[in-house]
Each structure stands twice: as structure tokens, then as C-alpha cells.
Amino acid sequence: MTILQILLLTLWAGFSQVDQMTFNLLPSGIIPTAIFTGLVVGKPELGLLVGGTLQSYALGLGMFGGASIPNYPVTAIIVVALSASAADVPATIALIGIPVATLTVQIDVFGRFLNTFFQHRADKYAAQGNSRQVAFSNHLGVLSWSLSRMIPVFVALCLGPTFVDTLNAIMPPWLSSGLSIAAGMFPAVGFAILLKYLPIRSNLHFLILGFALTAWAGMPTLAVATFGAAAAIAVYYQAGKTGKSNAGGEIDE
16 A cells, blocks of 8 residues: 555544544445545445445444444454455455454553543643633543544554465464354344344334345345335335324314
């Protein structure tokens, strides 16, 4: 990779994290980040593949309170960039995607830990009544958040695809097989967690329809999603008609 590509993706990792906590102007989700990385390295279709795969890993996960979860946008940048010259992309995703995603959890904890320094600095100036330094200390907290995303991306991209080849060569077969199995299980676990949040009992008929279309009719996911979108539109319009009829059914006195 060129220096310009490395710097661009590193800055994207930092600015997208700050944007997530402030204005939400950038498309900083997993799939948009992966596609953007694919455009930078000249393989947008690879970005779409990696983004969709990692998005399936992240289904059902949410950062509630102070919980730390895998940072899949950062993982997407690293995986897409390092997989650009790989012959077996799914194997590369399993090889580096899961370890990198796991590592980002600890990096997130470390970034939050460093942020406490700036908060204690704000407490000190708050006791002195210096509101300007309190605000400045809070703004400094952006450094720990952004650098905890930028540094891993910069280091990984500087190592380059040759690092992946070396890692693949020295990795024992049992470990690479285990990572491949885990990569296949993660989407299923993600969907299972997501189903726990959804109102399955009241929409069981749609679940059965989707299962039948996939398992028996052999339809691809995009076709089943199209059926789901059509069903959602039909339910939406039907609910609107029901609401209008209920509102118009009142008898004026």
C-alpha cells in the first residue's frame, strides 16, 4: 500500500470514531467503512464482501452503557486492506478478522482508561472554577478515543499483506481450522442474538415464510430480503388504513 492510502484510512478510522460520538455526518458503519476501504485499495467488491461478512458477525451486539464490544469498522479497514492481494478471501477474513475484532475490545478498554486522565484534569479545574479548562479537558478526551482506533489501523497497514502471509505460514492447522469454524458460527450466533430482541411471537408467520423460502425453495438471501421488504410495506400500508378507518368510525354527537 502507498503512504497516501495508509494515511487516508488511518484518518478515516479516527475521524469516523469522533463523528460517531458527535454529529454522525460520516457513513461510519461497518459496511460503508468496508466499501470506502475497498474504493481506496481499488477493490470495492471486496469491501462489500468483507463488510457484509463482518456485519453478520455484529448482529445483535450493542454498546450499552460502558460495555466494550468489537470495533468492526476498524476491523473492516484492516481486513479489506490486508485481503486486497489475498487469493483466498474467506480464509483471510477468518485468519485476521476474528483476532483483530477481539483485540479491538481490549484497545477500546485501554482508550477509555486513558480518557480518565483528562476527566481528572477537568475535575481539578472545576474545583478552581476554570470553566474554559474544563471544556478543553473534555475535548482532549477525543484524543484517546480516536488514537485507540488510528494506531491499530496504522500499524496493521504498515505491516502489509506480507504479514498475513507470514502469519498464515506459521499458524498451526488446528488453529486456522478453529478460526474458520468460528467464522462460520459467528453469523448464526449474531442472528440468534438478534432474534432475542425481535417480536418473534407476533411475527412468527414471517419467520416461517423466510425459513421456507431459504431452506426449501433455495432462494438467495437478497431474494428473501426482497420478499421481506414487500411484506413490510404491505403491513405498513395496512396499518395506516386501519388507523384511518378507526379514526373515521367515530360518531359525532
